[in-house]
Amino acid sequence: MKISLDQFDKAFENRIRLQIMSVLVANESYDFNSLKELLELTDGNLASHLKALEKEEYMQVQKSFIGRKPNTRYSVTEKGRAAFKKHLQALEDLIKQQKK
Numbered sequence: 001m002k003i004s005l006d007q008f009d010k011a012f013e014n015r016i017r018l019q020i021m022s023v024l025v026a027n028e029s030y031d032f033n034s035l036k037e038l039l040e041l042t043d044g045n046l047a048s049h050l051k052a053l054e055k056e057e058y059m060q061v062q063k064s065f066i067g068r069k070p071n072t073r074y075s076v077t078e079k080g081r082a083a084f085k086k087h088l089q090a091l092e093d094l095i096k097q098q099k100k
Contacts (some may be wrong), residue, residue, distance in 0.1 A: 007090035009083050011056050016041065016049045021076065021084045024059055029075040050074060058083055 012018045019039055022091045023030055027052070030038075036046050058080030062073045 007086070007093075009087040011053060011058060012084065012087045014049065014052075016045070017053055020046075020049060020074075021058065021080065024074060024076040025081060025084055029062070029073045032074070033070045035074070040053060053080070056083070058078070 012021065016039065020035065023035065023038065026099075032046070032050075035041075036043065039046065042047075050059070050061075054061060056079075057077055059074050059076050062075070063072070064071050
């Protein structure tokens with residue numbers, strides 16, 4: 001079985017978006033500052049990748065306040081979970097295909 005490139009999701013071609021989705025799939029939700037710290041990214045860099053995933057409807061945003069401080073949390077959607085799982089399966093299939 002030959003793996004075609006269209007089985008891979010373009011949203012996950014970038015390693016940062018792949019990392020974000022890995023964190024969100026493994027956790028119920030994650031807040032902006034914790035993600036920024038974990039992935040060692042600048043505010044702007046993280047925000048642009050989060051926007052790209054939000055545009056694809058792969059994650060959802062919950063904004064709230066903790067005391068007077070704004071808190072933005074992200075969680076994966078069912079659509080995002082399914083797309084991520086499909087992308088990982090395509091990677092796994094590609095790796096298996098390389099074995100002779």
